[in-house]
Amino acid sequence: MTTYIALLRGINVGGKRKILMSDLKQLFARLNFTNVQTYIQSGNVIFTSLKKQTTIELSLLIHDAILNQFGFEVPVVVKTISELEQVALNNPFLEDPAIEIKDCHVTFLRHLPSKEAVEALQKMDQPTDSFTIDNSNIYLHCTDSYHKSKFTNTFFEKKLAAPATTRNWKTVLKLYELCINQV
CATH class of the missing domain: 3.30.70.1280 (SP0830-like domains)
Structure with missing residues (x-):
């Protein structure tokens, strides 16, 4: 099971x-x-x-x-x-004490994107927001608001050819907590 x-x-x-x-x-x-x-x-x-x-x-x-x-x-x-545990334990943005949890999100991809698509995406620049791709997960730091970011589900889906959905960091942690309590 x-x-x-x-x-x-x-x-x-x-x-x-x-x-x-x-x-x-x-x-x-x-x-x-x-x-x-x-x-x-x-x-x-x-x-x-x-x-x-x-x-x-x-x-x-x-x-x-x-x-x-x-x-x-x-x-x-x-x-x-x-997979969720790896996401919960490895957010690179939380290594910086100046970054607030409320500004962190994770975009989950259905499958691994191609290496070429990831390389092309990593050349993208956005002055207020940043991201890091780790396998089929994208860690986001949005300094203003996720809803104002250009790094949306649709953006990542088009660039990486993979269905995507995003959750804020608080939800990621709560889902992980619920999972480990269920096991």
């Missing part, structure tokens, strides 16, 4: 793509997942699976189930507990 975290992008935002967390939990149960737990309304689901599947296979399975049940597209990124 393996525990995973599904990160759904863009649900329950501005009255669009609404999914009740109770309905989402039922959908996950119908997919034969157990220990299903949601965290806040933005689409964070912790679950276990007896069947051995890759995170990409799980992402696509959940995506298709949401499309079939609710009738709209929702990008889904799935991570293992160990």
Whole structure:
């Protein structure tokens, strides 16, 4: 049995793509997942699976189930507990005591981007915001506000050819805490 975290992008935002967390939990149960737990309304689901599947296979399975049940597209990124642990323990921006946690985010990619795409992206410059790519995760530091940053999900998806979703640092830490308490 393996525990995973599904990160759904863009649900329950501005009255669009609404999914009740109770309905989402039922959908996950119908997919034969157990220990299903949601965290806040933005689409964070912790679950276990007896069947051995890759995170990409799980992402696509959940995506298709949401499309079939609710009738709209929702990008889904799935991570293992160990992947989330690596993210939680290795934020390079937190090594600088002047950086505030509220200014840190992580963009999760569904899969590893190509080396060429990463190299091209690392040449991008933004005076107020910065990022570091670590495998299929992008650590962000936004000095003004994430919502004003040009480093959005869409930006990274286009540049890296990988579905993406972003969480603030506080949510990342809470998801990790919930995961380790579930095991």
